Amino acid sequence: MSASFRNFVVARVLLTVPMVLILVTMVFFVMRVLPGDPIRSQLGPKVSEAQAEAIRERLGLNRPLTVQYFDFLWRMVTLDFGNALTQGERPIRDELSELLPATIELTLPAMTLTAVVGVLSGAYAAQRRKRPADYAIRVFSIVVYAIPVFFLGLMFQIIFSVRLGLFPLAGRMDALLLRDFRPVTNFYVVDAIVQGNWPALKSLLLHLVMPSVTLGLILMGPFIRLTRVNMIEALQADYITAGRARGLPERRLTYRHALRNTFIPILTLIGLQFALLLAGAVLTETTFSWPGMGRYLVKRIELRDYNAVQSVIAVFALAVGAISVMVDVLYAFVDPRVRY
Amino acid sequence: MVTTPGGGKDTLVQIRDLSVTYHTRLGPLSAVSGVSFDIRRGEILGLVGESGCGKSTLGRALMRMVAPPAEISQGQLLFDGEDIMAYDGEKMRDFRGRRVSMIFQDPLTSLNPVQRVDEHVVEAIQVHEPQTTIRVALNRARTLIQTLGIRANRLRDYPHQLSGGMRQRVMAGLGLVLNADLIVADEATTSLDVIVEAKLLDEFKRLRDEFNLTILLITHNIALVAQIADRIAVMYAGQMAEVGDVVTVFDDPCHPYTEGLLRSVPNVKLNEREVLYKMGGEPPNLTHPPMGCRFHPRCPMAMPICSAEEPALLPVVGDVEHLVHCWLHQPQTRGAEAQA
Incomplete structure (x- = not known):
């Protein structure tokens, strides 16, 4: 790792300090x-x-x-956020140590789903440009982008939980x-998994499906769009024609050559969407009574629990x-062309 | 329509009555219409013409690489006696790269920016010869790159880290690594400065002499053809105007277009700066090509029949190897010029 690269990382890390500071202020x-207070x-x-x-006074x-x-x-x-001001006045660090894992457990699968399915369907749409599959995927991307989280969540609950009984309605695990x-x-x-508690694992995974799919779908639209547009451009690039002239199979040209070149804008989008992911998590957790940071934040804003709200926002900002x-x-x- | 002499054992490619049509909003555009010629094993054939005359389209059509909205609307393509128009997708894919390979104009955009040079070479080898191990493929890449005058350690570089000349040699190397019979070089040296260009041309010549390689050199630079080609084919408005031995055609051009083209080439002798010949008129609109001979509106020697009927591509008197597509040399009208 070169010195200039290290300098870049250090500078970049230092730049986040004012960002977090402005936000918490x-x-x-x-x-x-x-x-209210x-x-x-x-x-x-x-x-x-x-x-x-x-x-x-106290x-x-x-x-x-x-x-x-x-x-x-x-x-x-000092990363000691003090105590909450309401509801038991527990140390916020203790609260976060329970809430943060729950939120990560929800957002990680959601983000993975969004990125993998979004990118692959965008790539597929680009390959089938102007054919039915392309139109279908494009309509889908607009619909999931426009639909509000709570509405989609509610629909899922009514259809898959109340009507079909496939998944539990809400919560993180059977009581x-x-x-x-x-x-x-x-x-x-x-x-x-560590404890080998399989019934618990099954219950956890079943509870995870609807909230993470909801959150994942909400964020998927931009991934599909961005991948599709960049793939269409990449598929017209000279190196694709050259690869075709070398007898490389179409699938390899699409999913290796063109897609690898689209990762650059996709990576940017992942960074941008991450903030939306957290915002989406707030709504998703509220809809599905998921005991994470988002639901906690909403509750504590209502209670005007200054310390709790500030701390959660600080963690989000970080x-x-x-x-x-x-x-x-x-x-x-x-991108091998990027050098710091 | 036309039979070209010289077909037989030494003929590698036979192109018969080949047409490529672009389906545009203004109607069908015949970029290549009814072209017939042969490429002989071990020769360097120079294909020249103005921008937009269809020479690149023709080069791509040889590999059946014309993509929608263009299509090969008619004609026959025989490669080594095999009808490649009858090949299915998979056979065609394997044909590209293994039998015919293409070198493109812009070597930077024709190489995948996020792939290293060795990845390009190994990929090309493994796609066509799946049984080859990476080690063997890498060894071949190393040997090849060294014959082209690039140090083997540059194989680990990305395209943007190479100089323009090196990139072009890498492109050429990719064309050569599978020992294809025919190399289609589409303006392959256009983006290079004259010194690097000369080196690469020498390389082409050496490869032809050593491996009995056949090269189709597509270029708008007629001086280049004079320098290294064995035969020349002149295209105008999607048709073959004149085909023949380089020395013969340069000494005694039969088609008025070829003559004009030769008189438009700048001369470096500064003391005899003559005014360059400028051909009048514009290349025709190929959605509505002129009636009769497509060159007649610009032709200084046009006769009444030229705007009425199309001539055939026929040998000139006394030389079966020298074909011309002009009423001045058709049996019915030969000598008409003298009478007029």
Whole structure:
């Protein structure tokens, strides 16, 4: 690894710092501008002002805003997010250690599905340009792009769960199995495999199908479109004609030569879509009662749990920043012409 | 329609009455119409003509590589006595590269930018000879690249890391690695500077002498043909205007178009700068080609019959090897010029 490459990575990582900082700063102040506060949202108007003030005192919410702000920033740097302000006031680190694995377990299959199916169907559409398969795939890409998550999720629930009974309606795992399940890493699928708990694994996977397919479909449209357009261009490139003149089979020309050249824009899209993936996860988790970061975020926004919301957003921002650094680094591997 | 003398044992390719039609919105465009000629084993045949005269289309048609909206609308293609128009997809694919290979004009865009040079070569070998191991294929690539004057360690490079001349030699190498009988070089040296061009032409000549390779040199550069070709074929507006031995045609061009073409070539002798001949008119619109001989609107020697009827491609008097497509040399009208 060359020195210039190392410099590039370091610079790129440092650039994410202001990005995260701006985002958490905005969230910090916007949360406090919103009407309501963590105490009233939980305890309602019946609590006396003196009692409320006592709780504020205990939670440190009566300190000057700047003190709270820099206190929060410092805790974020040390990755100790402090305690939640509502619902048990647990350390946020503990909450996240349960929520984050659930969200990753949902988004990873969704993203894989989106990228693999999206790219392959886009490539297929390009190869069958202006034929029925191409039109069908293009219509499909618009439909899944335009459809809202909750509507698609609801349809899936009605059809595949209520009517056909193929998949469980919501949640991450059967409640009965969950009672005896002892998670270690909180990646339940990993835990179930390590412990050899097959009934639990089966239940987990069945619960995973509808939410991850929903989330995956929502994000698939741009992948199909982008792959198709770039593949059409790549298939007209001189090196494809030259390869054909060398007697290379069409399938190899499409799925090796042209597709490998389309990976460059696709990689960019993966980076861009990652933010949408997290946004989609919020809605998907809410629709399917998936106990992850997204559902937690929605709940805690309602409760005006400043600390919890700030922390979740900070984690999201860090994840988006990390992914975009990874994408930039991966360019060098996908495209030999890119040198840092 | 026409029989070309010289067919027989030493003939590698026989093209008979070949037409290629582009289906455009303005109606069918006959890019190549009713072309017949032979390519002899071990010769370098120069195919010349203006841009858009159909020479590249003809070159591609030899490999049946005309893609929609173009198609080979009629004609016969015999390669080594075999009718390749009757080949099915798989046979045709194998034919390309193994029997005939093509070298393209732009070597940078004709090589896959994300594939290393050795991947290109090994792929070509393995697609046609699946039993060859990677090690053997790599050895062949190494030997080949060295004969072309490139150090073997450059095999690990990507196309963009090579110089223009090296890329063109790599392209040529890809054409040679499978020991194809015929190389179609479509403006293969056009993008090179004169020194590199001369080197590559020498290489062509050497390969022809050493391996009895047959080369179809498609170019708009008539000087190049004079330099290395054995025979010349002049195309005009999708038809063969004149075919013959290089020395004969250059000394005594029979078609007014060939004559004009030869008089348009710049001369480097600075002390006798004569004004270059400029041919009047424009090449015809091939969706509606002129009646009779397609050259008659631009021809300084046009006769009444030229705009009425099309001449045939026939040998000139006293030389069965020298064919011309012109009323000045048809038996019915021979000598008409003198009378007029």
